[in-house]
Amino acid sequence: MHILIIGAAGMVGRKLAGRLAVDGQLGGKGVDVLTLADMVEAEAPAGFTGEVRKVALDISKPGEVEKLVAARPDVIFHLAAIVSGEAEADFEKGYAINLDGTRFLFEAIRLESAREPYKPRVVFSSSIAVFGAPFPEKIGDEFFTTPLTSYGTQKAMGELLLADYSRRGFFDGIGIRLPTICIRPGKPNKAASGFFSNILREPLAGQEAVLPVGEDVRHWHASPRSAVGFLLHAATMDLERLGWRRNLSMPGLSATVGEQIEALRRVAGDKAVKLIRHEPDPFIMKIVAGWSRDFDTSRAESLGFTAEKNFDEIIRVHVEDELGGKLPTYS
Amino acid sequence: MHILIIGAAGMVGRKLAGRLAVDGQLGGKGVDVLTLADMVEAEAPAGFTGEVRKVALDISKPGEVEKLVAARPDVIFHLAAIVSGEAEADFEKGYAINLDGTRFLFEAIRLESAREPYKPRVVFSSSIAVFGAPFPEKIGDEFFTTPLTSYGTQKAMGELLLADYSRRGFFDGIGIRLPTICIRPGKPNKAASGFFSNILREPLAGQEAVLPVGEDVRHWHASPRSAVGFLLHAATMDLERLGWRRNLSMPGLSATVGEQIEALRRVAGDKAVKLIRHEPDPFIMKIVAGWSRDFDTSRAESLGFTAEKNFDEIIRVHVEDELGGKLPTYS
Secondary structure (H helix, E strand, O other): OEEEEEOOOOHHHHHHHHHHHHHOEEOOEEOOEEEEEEOOOOOOOOOOOOEEEEEEOOOOOOOOHHHHHOOOOOEEEEOOOOOHHHHHHOHHHHHHHHHHHHHHHHHHHHHHHHHOOOOOEEEEEEEHHHOOOOOOOOEOOOEOOOOOOHHHHHHHHHHHHHHHHHHOOOOEEEEEEEOEEOOOOOOOOOOOOHHHHHHHHHHHOOOOEEEOOOOOOEEEEEOHHHHHHHHHHHHHOOHHHHOOOOEEEOOOEEEEHHHHHHHHHHHHOHHHHOOEEEOOOHHHHHHHHOOOOOEOOHHHHHOOOOOOOOHHHHHHHHHHHHOOOOOOOOO | OEEEEEOOOOHHHHHHHHHHHHHOEEOOEEOOEEEEEEOOOOOOOOOOOOEEEEEEOOOOOOOOHHHHHOOOOOEEEEOOOOOHHHHHHOHHHHHHHHHHHHHHHHHHHHHHHHHOOOOOEEEEEEEHHHOOOOOOOOEOOOEOOOOOOHHHHHHHHHHHHHHHHHHOOOOEEEEEEEOEEOOOOOOOOOOOOHHHHHHHHHHHOOOOEEEOOOOOOEEEEEOHHHHHHHHHHHHHOOHHHHOOOOEEEOOOEEEEHHHHHHHHHHHHOHHHHOOEEEOOOHHHHHHHHOOOOOEOOHHHHHOOOOOOOOHHHHHHHHHHHHOOOOOOOOO
């Protein structure tokens, strides 16, 4: 089969390609061709024996995404997006990539399917940013989407399009709202949510990290491994079970920063925890106060989606997948 | 002040223009200019002493709606839409008018406001079609939007855009979800919902009407006069009270067909009721079974929106506004 990943150079895209390369199959069918599309050329995953096609393109330009669809991939993972902060800073760019790019993709599939019968599986990575405060303590799938960012607005519009194009029979789509990914590999970044990963990843590498909020802050997490698991399950499950409600929030773990720290202590000891420097930042505290804290994801769970059940697991996944199973020697 | 109505040739647009002409003011400010825009040239309302500008245009064509916005109207009523049945039959046309047309309008305002400060009030007529079955018995404003038509999808996307453009400060917007309008003036039409009006309007004119469903069918109604009242209130109320949740369901009356018929009997007598012919139509019965039955509109009511409280009132409004206060003599 032929799998297309749009947004293949991003963190989740790379992990997904890596997993598909290792598995060599999806839902029991061998993967012959893996097309990796992004603004920049993506890296080919290690160990893949099939054909890798790399395509650098701008999905917001008319006529570009048609080239990907013309090859009639069986499964399309649409992960490409301008992230929240940038979509807020650059209004036009956010709408161009996140809304127009998504619509161009869906339109290209519709027109290809009109030319000659074609009905790929489309997996769209949405976001919990489709919800906006004030929230109930646990946000269920039936809660309304009133995003407080342009990014969340664009994702919510993508969800609506996906559901309508699926209902009309142009493709078989599912939109999954990913929790905040933790522990995000790589360097500390300036994103307001960065500290959730930084306070674990840096001490696990023997480095200091800054915690800008109080330990009572609660948020919604899943590991990168779980995110890839969601995408693979979404690509292979029977979508009839969803009816026409094709978008849903993925399972995750609701935990406080204090619970994250205690898990770090259990896995890596007091010396790791001592590397966290408390430096309250009122600006970040204010942003984070408006974020969702917990979700009711019983629908996704009943459909077979699974995530970590505690933060010790999330940390162990990171140690296995990013650190070769090894912790540093703390002095 | 200058008021622009887009969709001015439609039933609600004509009634709105007529009311503004009679009032001569909106929110205490005199109306100097009334711009009536639609695909076809709209009729000027009777009795208006200000300037009427008629513009025939296709809002789905790039560069068209900019001409309307360049005149910097103070209030913009955006009522233009391809209706449900046509948007379902013609996928491209529905998205062109209902989504692209709405976005072109909002973009034109954004770019005009960037050129020179400008922040009009934008009143968008949305629809209860943003909701899709299965529903709770009463649909509240916090229920999620999972439309089962392309029309409902386009309206839900328009709502999201309106909220984001308002939040970003490009205009001051409100989206109001109108109930099914009853009694719709004019001739019986083929719309699946037509019978709700037909079974009252036709007997009130001494004519026969066909009822294709059972008397236990419950639906959500408001008069054309209430619809105009919602639009005027939306155009003048303090929108700060909405926060960023700029879209809401309007009040209405949840009534069964049997209750409609009993109201007709009270207002016009048994002879009027005898003009209703029961001809069950399984096709229409099936469509109507998926429609919403009742809403919790306490939010809209607390913000000052009001509608009829019983069907006798809805019928009386029709007799006053459409029949000059007179009932026929039944033989």
